[in-house]
Amino acid sequence: MNAAGFASLLQGAALTVMLSLIGIVAGVPLGLALALVRWARIPLLSQVVAVYVSVLRATPLVTLALLIFFALPNIGIPVDPIPAAILTLSLNTAAFNCEIWRAALTDFAKPQIEAAKAAGMTPGLAFRRIVFPQIWRTSLPALVNEMTLLIKGSPAIAVLGAVDITRAAVRIGSETYEPLPPFIAATIIYFAIILVFVRAQRTIESYMTRRFGFA
């Protein structure tokens, strides 16, 4: 594998990181919104979310990517590989994040909410000031874990023709007839990306402990 090969691997890495980050930025709040719908027990919508989460959690990323990429044009919405990939990753991770947020919301101490209500806070204000500042800290480890799972699932978008790390490695391997070096390089790149996320989580947690005395 030469320098050009390595450069194309890094290009693939840039795409993997970019798509994963967009998926995370879209999927984490979307998951929170879904969890809030279920938490508030909004009739009908709550049941729809429950079915959505159950189905999406059981759907392989590859199958979801193919469904979105081939089926959307079929119902009159043309979609390019990159937007389809972003949609796939966001919809998938939102379902898992919904369950993480929901667990934190269900475990949240009821007396605090009642106290907020007694102090005259509206539900929205109580959520912003009381609930959210606490649940994001308890959810952080699980959310970061889900982020690493999303990155490990991201090669699924290769079926759409997007050239991520894995796809770039396969290309180099088939061009040079030496598949092992690019695969090993790709493994190291994934390792580094996932390590950054895990270290970032540790840093945020230790900052929280120092700043507030608890994580």
Added chain:
Amino acid sequence: MSHEFAVVWAHKDRLLEGLANTIWLSLLATAIALVLGALIAAVLMSRLSVARRAMQWLVDGMRCVPFLLLAYIVYYGLPTFGIRLNNWTAGLCALVLYNAAYLGEILRGAWAGLPSEYTDAAHAFGFQGLLLYRRIILPPVILASVPIIGNQVIQIIKDSAFLTILAVPELTHAASAIQSTYFVPFAAFVAAVALYWVLCRAVELTVGWTERRAEERR
């Protein structure tokens, strides 16, 4: 739209064949990975610090690699060492290796939570080595980790969809084939998703049933 589903229904035998392959592949992978995972857990819990450290590195390394990349390494990379596997065997090997690492870590976690009285009593009765592991340690460890093993089985089912890229004739591959022949993308993939959902529900129900049975026998 209903016409699309009629086309898929007419070719349901292909979809069901894919489903059967997915089930067969996942079951076989789970069975072998569990046995391998039990061995890995034993190494992770052993007193030999060199072996333990090496295994920890291997397991943690495996958990940082995307499954598809591992499948490629097994399929395209191993021939470099003269090991040539067909796509089916390569897919199965990748599923086994990948999930054995996760299952090993799961079993180790349950084992670490096992009260020491268990093994102390077994020692007093003369249980040692493999017999001690197989008869005394493993049964409660497996039983305690049934729900997490269930989650991992769902992960195996979903990982097996990646093998469509190696042209393994599993469920997603069958759906792709139907969609590309008759151009019914929506119905073909929705049918596949529905079947995956049923499969995962079945795993969840099995886990619930096993837990109830275990509770009754306790």
